[in-house]
Amino acid sequence: MKEFPTIKQMLTSMAAGETQPSDWTRQSLTNIQKTDGKIGAFLRVNEEQALIHARQLDEMTVRWRKNLVSPSASTRDLFGIPYALKDNMCTKGVATTAASRILENYIPPYSATVAEKLTQANGVMVGKTNLDEFAMGSSTENSAFQKTHNPHNLNRVPGGSSGGSAAAVAAGMVPFALGSDTGGSIRQPAAFCGVVGLKPTYGRVSRFGLIAFASSLDQIGPIARTVEDVALVLRQISGHDPLDSTSAPASTEDFTRSLTGEVKELRIGVVRDMNAEGVNDQVKAAIDKAISVLSDAGAQVVEVTLPHSAYAVASYYLVAPAEASSNLARYDGVRYGRRVEGETLLEMYEKTRSEGFGLEVKRRIIIGTYALSSGYYDAYYKRAQQMRTLIRQDFDDAFQQCDVIAMPTAPSPAFAFGEKSADPLQMYLEDIFTIPANLAGLPGISLPCGVSDEGLPIGLQLLGKAFDESTVLRAAYGYEQLRGFVMPFPHGLEV
Amino acid sequence: MKISEDVVRHVAHLARLAVSEEDVHSLAPQLSNIIEYAEQLQRVDMTGVEPTSHPFPLENVLRSDEPKLGLPREVILANAPDDDGEQIRVPAVLEG
Numbered sequence: 001m002k003e004f005p006t007i008k009q010m011l012t013s014m015a016a017g018e019t020q021p022s023d024w025t026r027q028s029l030t031n032i033q034k035t036d037g038k039i040g041a042f043l044r045v046n047e048e049q050a051l052i053h054a055r056q057l058d059e060m061t062v063r064w065r066k067n068l069v070s071p072s073a074s075t076r077d078l079f080g081i082p083y084a085l086k087d088n089m090c091t092k093g094v095a096t097t098a099a100s101r102i103l104e105n106y107i108p109p110y111s112a113t114v115a116e117k118l119t120q121a122n123g124v125m126v127g128k129t130n131l132d133e134f135a136m137g138s139s140t141e142n143s144a145f146q147k148t149h150n151p152h153n154l155n156r157v158p159g160g161s162s163g164g165s166a167a168a169v170a171a172g173m174v175p176f177a178l179g180s181d182t183g184g185s186i187r188q189p190a191a192f193c194g195v196v197g198l199k200p201t202y203g204r205v206s207r208f209g210l211i212a213f214a215s216s217l218d219q220i221g222p223i224a225r226t227v228e229d230v231a232l233v234l235r236q237i238s239g240h241d242p243l244d245s246t247s248a249p250a251s252t253e254d255f256t257r258s259l260t261g262e263v264k265e266l267r268i269g270v271v272r273d274m275n276a277e278g279v280n281d282q283v284k285a286a287i288d289k290a291i292s293v294l295s296d297a298g299a300q301v302v303e304v305t306l307p308h309s310a311y312a313v314a315s316y317y318l319v320a321p322a323e324a325s326s327n328l329a330r331y332d333g334v335r336y337g338r339r340v341e342g343e344t345l346l347e348m349y350e351k352t353r354s355e356g357f358g359l360e361v362k363r364r365i366i367i368g369t370y371a372l373s374s375g376y377y378d379a380y381y382k383r384a385q386q387m388r389t390l391i392r393q394d395f396d397d398a399f400q401q402c403d404v405i406a407m408p409t410a411p412s413p414a415f416a417f418g419e420k421s422a423d424p425l426q427m428y429l430e431d432i433f434t435i436p437a438n439l440a441g442l443p444g445i446s447l448p449c450g451v452s453d454e455g456l457p458i459g460l461q462l463l464g465k466a467f468d469e470s471t472v473l474r475a476a477y478g479y480e481q482l483r484g485f486v487m488p489f490p491h492g493l494e495v
Numbered sequence: 496m497k498i499s500e501d502v503v504r505h506v507a508h509l510a511r512l513a514v515s516e517e518d519v520h521s522l523a524p525q526l527s528n529i530i531e532y533a534e535q536l537q538r539v540d541m542t543g544v545e546p547t548s549h550p551f552p553l554e555n556v557l558r559s560d561e562p563k564l565g566l567p568r569e570v571i572l573a574n575a576p577d578d579d580g581e582q583i584r585v586p587a588v589l590e591g
Contacts, residue, residue, distance in 0.1 A: 109570045202550040216549050245556040246549065314533045325510060332511070334585055339576035345586045350513040362512055366503065367526055369510045371533075383536045385546030390539070392547060424525050425532060441550020466551070 003489050004172035007081050007229040011074040020061045021080025025054035025124050028082035032126070032173045035493055040148045041158075041168040043087050044095060045127040054080065054124050064122075075232055075256065077121040083233075084177040086165050087128040088135055089220070090209040091115050094125075098211045099143040100133045102356025103337045112209020113244065114178060114220050114237045121236045126174060129164030133358045134328065135180055135213045137161050138188060138430040141417060142360045151490035152194060152456055156414035159189030165223050166193040170490055176224040176233050180210055182217045183316055184409075184434025187446035190223055191409035191459020194448045194487045196230050196476070197223040201467045202441035203248030205234075206241030214323035215246070217316075217438045227447060227477040231255035234469065250467055258470040263478035264298035266471075269402030271306050278432065280412040286450030286458040287408050293482050294406075294475075304398035304405065308390040312435045315391070317428055318371045318384035319439070325368030331356060363424060392440040395463075404475045405463045407433050409446040413456035433461060443469045445476050448487050455491055497527040 005013075005024075013019045029047055036042050057080050064079055085091060088098045090108035092115075097103045111119075118125065132142035140148045140163025148163045150156040151171040158167040162179025166189035169177050179186040181199035190197025198221045205220045212218060222233035238252035270291060295301045333339030333352030340355050342348035357365070371380040398405060411432060420427040437444040442463055449460035460479065464472035500523045507514045514522065568581070577584040 106574060109566055109573070203553075242558060246553065248551065248553075308539075311535055311539065314535050317529055318533050318536075329510075333576060335571070335583055336574035337576075342586060345588055346511070348586050349511040353511055354513040357512070359518065362507075362514065362518070363522060363525065365510050365512060366506050366514075366522065367529055370498070370502070370506045370526070370530070373506065373509065379537075380530075380533065382546055383541060384533070385548060386541040386544040387536055387539065388547035389544050390541075392550070423528070425528050428529075439547075 004225060005175065006226050007078065007175045007224065007232055008075060010081055010175060011079065014061065014080055015065055015068055015071060015074035017065060021057035021124065022051065022054040024080055025050050025082045025126065028126050028174055035171055036173065038149060038154060038492065039151055039167050039171050040146045041129050041164040041171065041173060042084065042127045043097065043099065043130050043145060043164070046094060046125055050082065050124050050126045057122060057124070078118065078123040078232065078236055080122060080124065081176070082124045082126045082174050083118060084127050084129045084165060084168050084174045085115060085125060086131050086162050086177070086179050088131055088180060088211040089115060089178060090211070091125065091128065094128065096128065096211070098134050099131045099145055100356065100358070100361070101144045101338060102331045102352070106337050110209065113206040113241050115209065117237050129168055129177060131164055132161035133361050134211065134324070135161040135182055135185055136324070136360050136364055138184065138427055139420065140164060141421065142358055144358050147417065149492060150193060150414045151492045153414065154492040154495060155416055156456065157192065157417055159192030159414060161185040162223065163189045166190050166195055166197065169193070169195045169223050169225060171493060176222055176229055178220055178237070179223050180218055180220050181438065182213050182320060183438050184431045186221045186223060187434050187444055187459070187461060188410050188430065190446045192414040192457065194457030195223055195225050196227055196445065196447045197221065198230050198234060198445045199437060199443060200234065200238065200469060201248070201443045203246055204250065204443070204467065204469070205237050206244040206247050208241055208243040212327040214320040215327060216323060217320060227473060227480050228256060228259055230445070231259060231473050248467070255469060255473055258474040259477040260474065261478055261481045263294055263475065266294070266299040266404065266475055266478070267402040268294055268299050268301050268475070269304040269398050269405035270301055271304055271405065271407055274306060274309060274407060278411045278429065279408060282452045283408050283412060283458050287406070287460060290449040290460045290479060290483065291406055294479055297478070297482050302402045304402055306394045306398060306436065308387060308394050309436045311387050312391055312439055313428060313432055315384040315387040315439060316431070316435045317367070318380050319388065321364040321368030322371045322381050323368070325365045325372065328361070328365055388439045391436055395440050395442060399465050403471050407461050409433060409459035409461040413452045413458055437463050442466055443472050445472050447476050447480060449483065451488060455488065457487060496524060497530045498523055
């Protein structure tokens with residue numbers, strides 16, 4: 001999208017002395033003020049603090065510019081870049097709600113590691129974005145507080161659960177935002193909103209300070225308008241964290257080094273039989289076209305199979321709710337968050353949790369508790385975990401023959417509000433292409449590969465080997481440079 | 496139906512959730528559908544397949560055994576719904 005500046009453009013401009021941090025923060029806040037009434041991406045805008053921070057950075061700009069050993073060093077960090085955080089990431093002193101009434105008054109006494117890292121990189125946090133409550137959902141309709149509208153069509157959902165972050169980026173309010181992805185919650189909203197979203201390898205980015213949904217699946221990742229911007233942010237937020245015991249020993253790397261535009265030696269795996277019946281024809285056509293763009297440029301297309309991915313949704317909707325039922329047990333009205341008084345402790349727990357949690361959250365806690373309960377654990381939860389092993393083995397086998405695997409991000413473009421709400425299972429099937437990567441712990445990116453007849457973005461998903469974000473980004477960047485189209489300006493902003 | 500309304504009530508109680516009768520009535524068929532869908536997993540031969548609880552094998556990740564300060568009391572009490580200035584107050588744990 002040429003309309004809104006990228007991180008790279010902002011840094012280049014500041015390095016050249018044309019602008020300073022407060023210019024970009026003010027522009028961001030102005031855009032939010034002008035358009036968020038229609039979009040509803042932000043739960044909280046950090047206006048005063050952001051401007052103070054940006055002005056502090058203004059004072060440092062001359063020194064920053066002088067210390068740049070070369071023009072390209074301007075992208076060494078995120079100096080003066082405004083950004084948003086999904087509201088399930090703790091920010092010290094700034095309310096963090098997970099879009100739930102049970103945390104509507106919660107002000108964290110500490111910040112998530114990713115928040116600390118972005119501050120250390122001199123970025124400016126302008127606000128917290130809307131999500132499905134506790135990240136449970138694929139449309140952001142489950143937020144207890146407000147609806148977020150897709151900037152490309154205000155009658156459509158932005159996707160979920162990181163719908164607020166994706167919409168904020170698509171609408172030009174911020175050049176990047178962080179989202180979290182447990183079953184597709186970064187990639188699918190990125191696809192629906194026509195932006196780029198990456199879920200890193202499990203363990204690549206610290207989960208410390210991320211309000212936990214499913215601990216063995218959750219990952220934080222960047223959403224931005226270009227692959228290069230995503231690579232710049234990923235570099236800042238990755239790396240081992242002693243505060244997260246599931247954090248991989250791997251340190252961060254300069255992911256932009258792999259952005260050569262070269263796709264000749266790449267082997268692109270294509271899964272022909274994967275859930276083909278449910279996929280919208282225009283999505284199919286757009287994905288096929290994207291793959292031929294790559295093969296015309298010299299990439300090799302290899303057919304691979306992922307036989308057990310057909311069971312991914314079934315496995316996920318046992319594993320994720322089970323882990324969630326355990327993670328959400330802490331919301332009991334005792335130490336923080338909303339409390340509803342009761343005559344007895346039990347009554348307090350039940351009333352607090354019943355009034356504090358929305359219906360989808362309750363639904364998942366009940367499924368999860370059931371799947372873990374005595375007599376059912378082996379039949380449900382354990383089998384689901386065994387399926388994870390088989391799904392992961394399929395990927396290991398496929399990656400013997402290819403470097404990245406290409407497929408749609410979602411079976412259809414953005415749907416209308418309420419369209420998938422009648423039957424929870426309908427909504428769950430939206431995640432059919434994104435869930436396998438979470439179960440296997442592998443990195444995946446979604447980037448725009450077309451627009452439907454109705455003007456709705458379509459996303460191409462590329463999956464990679466564990467800790468091989470470099471190859472995923474290389475393939476994505478190569479496609480982005482070759483694809484020959486630009487996302488149209490979001491129609492919803494013109495209305 | 497796989498999950499009856501009684502099961503919903505029982506499981507909700509285990510999870511310390513009070514669910515309205517109206518919700519119990521609509522949840523039972525929805526949850527049954529989801530569990531029935533998940534039963535596809537029964538059709539697959541899993542003999543000898545190890546369950547995956549975490550994508551990557553990390554074991555016994557411990558920090559060094561050095562005492563560290565926790566958060567100050569006032570900071571913790573700031574978020575507490577009810578406190579007496581020193582401790583968080585809750586309804587009696589043991590009745591009678």
